[in-house]
Structure formats: structure tokens, C-alpha cells
Amino acid sequence: MIFANRDEAGQALAGQVAQEVPAASQERPLVLALPRGGVPVAVPVADRIGGELDVVIARKIGAPGRPEFGVGAIAEGGPPIFDETALRLLGVTETDLAETVTAERAELSRRRHRYRGDRSAPPVTDRTVVLIDDGLATGVTAHAALRWLRTQRPRRLILAVPVCSRQARDALAADADTVVCLHAPEQFAAVGQWYTDFGQLTDADVDQILSRAR
Structure with missing residues (x-):
């Protein structure tokens, strides 16, 4: 499974996430992207499930x-x-x-x-939260983000990525209530090998994507 770019990956991921979080649910879910690569993936997901789109920063x-x-x-x-x-x-x-x-x-x-300016971080407590990245190799940044989000007491915490190593998927299952990974190949070297276009994004790219989505 090779994705043309992050947008196509997000479109594919949105369908799977929608099975976990139906758009007709009474609450508005929170879709949090890990910048930079997770942002364009998160946009179609947020659109599909009617979610509030924002970012969570991890390094x-x-x-x-x-x-x-x-x-x-x-x-x-x-x-x-x-x-x-x-x-x-x-x-x-x-x-x-x-x-x-x-x-x-x-x-x-x-x-x-x-990315956020003077805006406060969106509330997490008692909400369904979907954390999104463009892929996971070791999953170390997602691990830190999930651990931090868990302290905010979400009702449900979902990790969703287009592609991931099996090791990362299995390790992060303890941090998220649900892990959605479209493709977990047996042989995994790097996230970029599963994208035709995996160009690096800039801060300006993230600003533009978030501004357009909002």
C-alpha cells in the first residue's frame, strides 16, 4: 500500500476513523494533528467526522x-x-x-x-480525541503525546495513522483506547517509503493548511 501523498492518506484514513467515530454522534470529536506531517492527514479526517481540528505539539x-x-x-x-x-x-x-x-x-x-498564537489549547476532558500523524516508525513522539493527552482525561483516546511499524502499533496499544493503522507492513524502514510524495513541510505550509481548514 503506497500513498500518493499525505492528502490521499488522510482521505483513506478518514473512512476507517469514521467507523470508530460516526459523524452523527452527539458530541463534536477533537482531531489533533502532530505537526508537521500529521496536519494534512488530519484535515480529511476532521471533515469526515465533523471534528474540531487543532494540533498537539510533540518533539x-x-x-x-x-x-x-x-x-x-x-x-x-x-x-x-x-x-x-x-x-x-x-x-x-x-x-x-x-x-x-x-x-x-x-x-x-x-x-x-x-501554530496556536494566543489561542488556548482546545479542551480535551470528557471528549473523544483522535490523534493523527502521517506514520509511525518508532512511535516515540506519539507515545509522549498520548501520555500527555491522557492526563487531560479524555472520554476516549484514538490514535490514527495511515502506516506504522508493527512494533510501534503494538507498543502504543497500551496508551490509546483504539489504534487505527491502515497498513502495518512486516518490513518497515521509514515512513517515507510508503509515500510517493513525502516532501518536508514548513511552518508556513502548516499555517496555510490550518487556516484553510478552519
Whole structure:
């Protein structure tokens, strides 16, 4: 299953999410995208189920010298969460990552102000919340986001992605009430391999997509 782009992936994902959250339900569900890649995927989902669209900011904490390799993550106002197994394998401690955590927290704050401005975060308590990303490799950022959202006491917490590794899907089942993943291939190297167009998005792209959707 190869998606042409994030919009097509979102259209496909919307149908599956709609089976979990019918548009005719009495409450208005909250659809939260993980920027940047999750935003264009979330738009068709929010449209299909009549959801309120917004973002939840999470940042990966990369290993020393290997920033692309996530050993933890931080989301909104929550504490950093680490992959203890990865830390042991690399011989790295949480203290070794203190500067990285500080830098990622600063970037998280910048993005939160950029995408949300002076608006307050939408209420989560006692609502059905759908968290969306364009795909999961390790799932570390989604893990941090789900953990933080759970502290806000949603009625139901759903994680929905077009494609994910089986390891990430199984690991995150404990954090979400429901995990919707359209494609969980046995061989998984990176999210981008399942998209024909997986171009990187900018802050301006996110601003434009959110503005148009609202």
C-alpha cells in the first residue's frame, strides 16, 4: 500500500476513523494533528467526522550525535519520556540528554506559539480525541503525546495513522483506547517509503493548511 501523498492518506484514513467515530454522534470529536506531517492527514479526517481540528505539539529527543534516532520525546506541558531500552543500548543517561531536552522544549514552545498564537489549547476532558500523524516508525513522539493527552482525561483516546511499524502499533496499544493503522507492513524502514510524495513541510505550509481548514 503506497500513498500518493499525505492528502490521499488522510482521505483513506478518514473512512476507517469514521467507523470508530460516526459523524452523527452527539458530541463534536477533537482531531489533533502532530505537526508537521500529521496536519494534512488530519484535515480529511476532521471533515469526515465533523471534528474540531487543532494540533498537539510533540518533539523527538534524539540520541547524542544521531538526532534522527529518537530515544525519547516531549509533548506540550508534559515531562520528557525516554525509551529506557534504547538508552541502555547506547550507554546514555537522561542526564546526558538534559541539553537536548532543553533545546527541544524551546522548539516546542516556539511551534506552539507559531501554530496556536494566543489561542488556548482546545479542551480535551470528557471528549473523544483522535490523534493523527502521517506514520509511525518508532512511535516515540506519539507515545509522549498520548501520555500527555491522557492526563487531560479524555472520554476516549484514538490514535490514527495511515502506516506504522508493527512494533510501534503494538507498543502504543497500551496508551490509546483504539489504534487505527491502515497498513502495518512486516518490513518497515521509514515512513517515507510508503509515500510517493513525502516532501518536508514548513511552518508556513502548516499555517496555510490550518487556516484553510478552519
